[in-house]
Amino acid sequence: xxxxxxxxxxxxxxxxxxxxxxxxENGKITDDTRIRGAVPTLKHILNEGGAxxxxxxxxxxxxxxxxxxxxxxIKDAVAAALGVKEVKFAPDCAKAKEMADALQMGExxxxxxxxxxxxxxxxxxxxxxxxxxxxxxxxxMKASQKEFAxxxxxxxxxxxxxxxxxxxxxxxxxxxxxxxxxxxxKMLGFLMEKEVAAVDAVLSNIKRPFVAIMxxxxxxxxxxxxxxxxxxxxxxxxCGGMTYTFAKAHNGEIGDSIVELDKLDVALGxxxxxxxxGVELVLADDAVITNGLDFATMTxxxxxxxxxxxxxxxxxxxxxxxxxxxxxxxxxEAIKGAKTILWNGPAGVFExxxxxxxxxxxxxxxxxxxxxxxxxxxxxGDSVACVNKFGLADKVSYISTGGGALLEAIxxxxxxxxxxxxx
Numbered sequence: 427x428x429x430x431x432x433x434x435x436x437x438x439x440x441x442x443x444x445x446x447x448x449x450x451e452n453g454k455i456t457d458d459t460r461i462r463g464a465v466p467t468l469k470h471i472l473n474e475g476g477a478x479x480x481x482x483x484x485x486x487x488x489x490x491x492x493x494x495x496x497x498x499x500i501k502d503a504v505a506a507a508l509g510v511k512e513v514k515f516a517p518d519c520a521k522a523k524e525m526a527d528a529l530q531m532g533e534x535x536x537x538x539x540x541x542x543x544x545x546x547x548x549x550x551x552x553x554x555x556x557x558x559x560x561x562x563x564x565x566x567m568k569a570s571q572k573e574f575a576x577x578x579x580x581x582x583x584x585x586x587x588x589x590x591x592x593x594x595x596x597x598x599x600x601x602x603x604x605x606x607x608x609x610x611x612k613m614l615g616f617l618m619e620k621e622v623a624a625v626d627a628v629l630s631n632i633k634r635p636f637v638a639i640m641x642x643x644x645x646x647x648x649x650x651x652x653x654x655x656x657x658x659x660x661x662x663x664x665c666g667g668m669t670y671t672f673a674k675a676h677n678g679e680i681g682d683s684i685v686e687l688d689k690l691d692v693a694l695g696x697x698x699x700x701x702x703x704g705v706e707l708v709l710a711d712d713a714v715i716t717n718g719l720d721f722a723t724m725t726x727x728x729x730x731x732x733x734x735x736x737x738x739x740x741x742x743x744x745x746x747x748x749x750x751x752x753x754x755x756x757x758x759e760a761i762k763g764a765k766t767i768l769w770n771g772p773a774g775v776f777e778x779x780x781x782x783x784x785x786x787x788x789x790x791x792x793x794x795x796x797x798x799x800x801x802x803x804x805x806x807g808d809s810v811a812c813v814n815k816f817g818l819a820d821k822v823s824y825i826s827t828g829g830g831a832l833l834e835a836i837x838x839x840x841x842x843x844x845x846x847x848x849x
Contacts, residue, residue: 434474440582440584442586462507467586481599519540546571547595548571587615617827637661639792657703662700662707671685674693681715682744710756711750748781761788764795805828810827
């Protein structure tokens with residue numbers, strides 16, 4: 427069943443969205459990308475004559491009620507995005523049956539944060555994995571998770587999964603709930619369909635040359651994706667903090683730069699695999715360095731120095747914080763002429779305005795290649811933030827709302843949130 431085929435008139439639809447949006451200290455949304463991404467699905471259900479029950483998580487409350495993560499803070503913003511007068515709010519997602527039953531066609535009800543219940547994630551709380559009683563606790567929690575999912579399912583006639591950002595988790599609301607709807611009453615939303623199609627375009631329908639750009643601080647968090655990509659891409663650009671682990675693996679001097687000393691052999695293994703597969707591996711030859719970055723404020727402390735050095739010759743007391751000018755040109759040149767592009771992870775500490783040049787050079791090169799016919803997929807919160815910061819969102823092919831889900835899909839893993847619908 428697809429969302430375009432389903433007849434929503436007279437039906438109540440419970441929709442899993444990803445409204446885990448960033449809030450400032452006053453509870454105001456600072457980036458509504460995820461809300462805007464879900465709007466087409468939500469409006470379609472209302473326009474077709476259905477009633478809407480929205481469910482999501484926010485933050486990591488770890489199974490406990492925490493006002494800091496209450497979805498009540500965003501219900502007015504959701505109402506504005508949907509163009510409705512009111513979004514009704516159920517303060518307890520597990521005790522919303524009465525409100526769901528009273529919901530009229532054309533009305534919208536939003537449930538409180540699903541993760542206020544440990545059953546959502548299905549992990550035992552307050553017991554260590556090494557405890558002999560853990561296995562029994564886990565079994566009991568899985569049973570409770572099914573009951574929680576069954577309760578959520580009881581609110582509606584059909585289920586729509588539209589939260590790609592959580593599709594890699596087998597949670598009550600993302601996968602288990604689907605067991606309580608037959609095949610004709612569960613489907614992917616528009617956003618999910620687009621995300622799945624975008625990943626397919628990158629991994630299954632590749633137009634060459636295929637260039638991937640992987641950034642971020644740690645090799646360890648990206649190694650599965652990198653290894654999978656080395657069997658698919660023509661060129662792989664590695665940037666960001668992981669650069670210094672590669673430099674250190676060749677006995678380079680990296681000053682105070684971030685490094686994973688236990689992953690030096692992994693870095694060398696990546697280089698060997700790239701060579702074996704005939705993949706051009708592009709690493710930064712130089713770096714912008716500083717001795718005074720304040721990570722708390724994302725500013726450079728007064729009186730501190732900013733300069734450029736080879737990535738393998740960074741002085742003591744300094745750390746690499748961005749790709750240098752030579753690396754920026756190399757990255758842009760590697761992207762030029764690409765027909766398929768994947769970008770996940772910035773080239774430096776782009777949150778600080780002094781260190782945006784590397785990430786911006788990548789973004790501009792991707793935009794130029796896209797204008798010349800490339801399909802470009804941008805994924806991961808930091809990469810999306812880069813694209814938005816540099817005003818390039820409308821100059822790339824697709825911006826994914828999923829971080830971990832996109833990475834696991836790229837890694838070749840089956841996403842439970844997709845499998846629960848498609849079987």
